[in-house]
Amino acid sequence: MTSTPSPVIVVAPDSFKGSASAAQAAAAMARGVRAVAGADARILELPMADGGEGTLDALLATWGTEPLTIETTDALRRPCTARYGMSQDGTTGIIEAAEANGLPQVSDVPLQPLVADTHGVGLIAKRLLDAGVDEILLCIGGSATTDGGAGLLTALGARFLDASGTPVAPGGGALSSVATVDQAGLHPRATAVTWRIAVDVDNPLCGPRGAAAVFGPQKGASPDDVTALDAGLRHLAQVLGADSLAGQPGCGAAGGMPLALVALLGAQMVPGAELVAAAIGLRGALEGAAVVLTGEGRLDTQSLGGKVVDAVRRTADPGARVVVIAGAVQLDAAACRDAGLTAAFSIAPGPAGLAELQADAERLIEDTAAQACAALGLGHAPGAAGR
Structure with a gap:
């Protein structure tokens, strides 16, 4: 039988x-x-991941490759070491943004939600662009930042300028002062590669369910800070000619990091868990x-x-x-x-x-x-x- x-x-x-x-x-x-x-x-x-912590390890295991390291900066622009990865054929790079701009990296000092930025994440992206990848997978959960991705683009050569043509200060607290974005110095391959942003939430950029209102307090933002950060993100979307992104699900992930990348680089937002599910x-x-x-x-x-x-x-x-x-x-x-x-x-x-x-x-x-x-x-x- x-x-x-x-x-x-x-x-x-x-x-x-x-x-x-x-x-x-x-x-x-x-x-x-x-x-x-x-x-x-x-x-x-x-083992699964959702675009946040653990996503880098999950995909490297699937690819059969080891993590690489780079000297970059944390959310307060202090030197730090971060991991990133590349596929075996060198065509795809993966960044777990929290390796650079994550909350644990700045847990030794009082949180500074108005000045924390994504510049260190951009330095990792620059390394991958220099290496010649065709695609960058950016996993953005667990951030200490609410800067709409401005710091990341700054590291790639863009300049966020106020009305007098002076670069604005780092962080989401200065976004309301941005008048123009100078892309003349942008990395020559920044718009040539495919960017996929793995998001782990469906929050919009602005409003009561937006990046500042929902996640700002976790990053040390007071009620006044939340108001300023939300206004800054909305203003940056207007400057970038991307008002529609303010209400787009997922754009509020990681302090609105997708905003500048979608608006300026044509990045695609992908649910992180679905992306990992496909990979494994x-x-x-x-x-x-x-x-x-x-x-x-x-x-x-x-x-x-x-x-x-x-x-x-x-x-x-x-x-x-x-x-x-x-x-x-x-x-x-x-x-x-x-x-x-x-x-x-x-x-x-x-x-x-x-x-x-x-x-x-x-x-x-x-x-x-x-x-x-x-x-x-x-x-x-x-x-x-x-x-």
Whole structure:
């Protein structure tokens, strides 16, 4: 008698930031699945990313290449070292912007939201342009900046000038003073390459859901700072003749970094999770999968707007059971059902502080995956062990 093959179970989580990388989370979920479904369970581990932290590593693993390093500057223009990457054939470069302008790089000093800028990211892009790539993939999550990409373009040779023809100061606080943009000194290959910007949110550039209002406070912006930054981004869009971008979903990512690149370089915005999914072959892996486990640090409404959970739920087969494992679950059962999710589980075993959860994250992810698989009926019947 032919035995029925065990179902395919795919684990495709994002990182649990500050607790476990995507690869560590995937391995922990797989261990939890095996504890219930048995050693012969067919499990496929696919660490994911959404255009923010971990995207560089995910794509370099797919390409089979090692990270490169460059001496650049952080969001306050202090010297720092950043990683970037290139495909094996040298045609495509990848930048994880937070390597240069990320919040961790400036966590040793008080946050300066009005002056932080993306100049260091532009220095990495210049290196790739000099190397002759045909395409640049710019992953922009986790930034400390709200400058509309002006600093990046400055590093590539553009000049943002006030009414007197003087270059404006770095940072989003000076954007309202921009009168013209001089592109005469722009890198000669800046407009010749294809730019794809991997975004992990669908926020517009300006307004109550814009870059300054939603993400500014995380970068140290006061209410007055938020007002100034929002006005500066809107003004820069007008100067660039790109008013329509102010309301375009995704343009508010990373402090509006896409603005100047889309307006001046013709860059394309792409949901980061979808781009990573294509690079690692997620669609093919999910074909025929009976159960899909995904997850991230916190499951909330933003998770359904272009992040890893969103990409996984949209890619999975209609009949697959999609389960989310997260550090915190802020969607109720009805919201999960409406989103096409079978269930969501928090790794917290009870009242616990963030530090406690982070210290034991991998074991908790493993245990929660086991509990989820048992609830789905993937394991042996109670009492069957050892028979």
